[in-house]
Amino acid sequence: MxxxxxxxxxxxxxxxxxxxxxxxxxxxxxxxxxxxxxxxxxxxxxxxxxxxxxxxxxxxxxxxxFVPPGVAAVLQLRHISHAYLPVAAGILVSSVLTLAVTGLTAQALLAWQERRAAAGARVVTNNAATGNLS
Amino acid sequence: MRVAVALLPTLTAVRPLLPMAATLLSYEGGLRLQRYFRGNALANPVLIAVTTIVAALSWVDDPKAEYTAGVQSLALLLGPTTVALALPLYRSLPRIRVSLVAVFVSVAAGAVTAAASAVCIASLLGASDLILRSIATKSVTAAIAMAVAPQIGGDPALAAGLAVLTGIIGAVICGWVLDWTGVRDPRARGLATGVAAHGIGTARILAMDAEAGAFSGLAMGLAGLAAGIGLPLLYAWFAP
Known part of the structure; x- marks a missing residue:
């Protein structure tokens, strides 16, 4: 340990x-x-x-x-209370967009890669669909 | 009343212990609430602990100094634990190796979206130049944000604050947004959470699914790398 x-x-x-x-x-x-x-x-x-x-x-x-840096960060944000709306809107909307863009891109590409790997493997063996290739 | 006066010296003696006790108690309370509400995203233990402590600190004269001194030993463990994220990563390596294209392309797309959309939206709503330069690193882990912000004309402390805030917000909304957009693959969910909400999002998703956690840790590292190298380069090219 x-x-x-x-x-x-x-x-x-x-x-x-x-x-x-x-x-x-x-x-x-x-x-x-x-x-x-x-x-x-x-x-x-x-x-x-x-x-x-x-x-x-x-x-x-x-x-x-992450709680200690979190508390320090929130205390720090008191200095920009005048810009509360642009900061909050920027973070919230951007986070939604980032989650959606990354998640959807990754999901589509992962599915595409798996389809391709399965198609390639089918030529060699019929066992391709199980995914136990490595 | 007399009892309270008699207790006063004792209270002064235990005062340095209170930040640690409050942190552990409020986090444990947050964990129990999360279990009670069956993992409802709003019952996030980091969010609950941070808000509780900030509220409690409003009675203290110099909240930052007193709290930071009291939880130093706890804050020290964040480093080794971040290093330990190599462990779930290592265990998922066979699954990661066959999906490298998806990992790199989606993390790159997400990292660009994170920085560009935050700067655009804040700029449209009239944020100051310093805020714009500090919000560009909002989706990378606070330590990277602090290192990168000065290189692009931002404020390191403000950048760290915005990064932590983004992490908390991302950890709360990630489940809803990914459900709503139909992202069901745990690997894709992990990648999205790691890019959007760095370590705090990774902590949340690691508690639910080890593989999603591994992909989240990987995405967090890659997105941090992209921001650490890409943003200063962009700034050098387009600097006024």
Whole structure:
């Protein structure tokens, strides 16, 4: 448990150092996420249930950890109370549009890719429709 | 009355503990409400905890300093937990690998929509220049928004605030909008939530469906990357 927590912290620290050294506009945690993914791809066993116990223990509380920055953000927004309407409308309408555009594009493309994969596989085997190709 | 006066020194001693207690209690309360209302989107634990605490802090002189100091240890865990999002991503990698085209195209379309539509709408409604430059990063995770905002002439603190607000709003409305537009594929739902509502949306959708959560985390990372690289480049080209 503690070891896996150290792995998470190590990736975060390595990400922060890389960010400083390369001057990237991405935060260290996101680089750390990429590093951990690379580590898992190299050394991980996908079927092992206790691959990274600290990660599985922390992830259900992701929402809780957003409460402190959330409170700080809402307190910060008091400074722009004069622009309440454009900001609220911008965020709300844009969020609806973004959800719809991304979701519909993804759903259509996923269905298209699966149809194509199934059509390609049918030539080789009749088992294509089950999707157990890999 | 006499009891209250006698308790006063004790109250001062426990005061640094109150922000943490209030955060855990209000979040747990939010979780229970969410269960009671069978996952109704408005009963979002992040939304409930944030509003409760902001309301409670209106009695405090310097709310930001006192609260931030009290929950520092909790805020510290956000980093390792974000790194841990690699875990659901890794477990869904075989399913992600066969849908890379869909992932990249939809995230790119969503990231452009998120930034462009927010700036256009706020601009039409007469928002100031500083707000426009800070709202462009509203859909990426707050840490990226803070890093990118100064590069495009925005305010980092304001950009972080708008990003968190967008995350909360997105986490509340994502279920309704995706149901209403007929997006049923959990992978597509995850991608949409990750692009529109970054980490807060990912937290919400991860609690319901591990695979959708993995796609949401992936979309959040890719959309952040796109904004982190794309917006400063756009600004360099079109800067007045």
């Amino acid at each position: 503690l070891w896996s927590f150290c792995v998470l912290l190590g990736c975060q620290i390595a990400g922060a150092i890389l960010r400083e050294m390369l001057g990237l506009p991405i935060p260290g945690t996101v680089i750390g996420l990429g590093l951990l993914l690379a580590l898992l791809c190299t050394f991980g066993q996908r079927d092992k249930p206790d691959l990274l116990p600290a990660g599985d223990a922390l992830l259900p509380y992701l929402g809780l950890f």
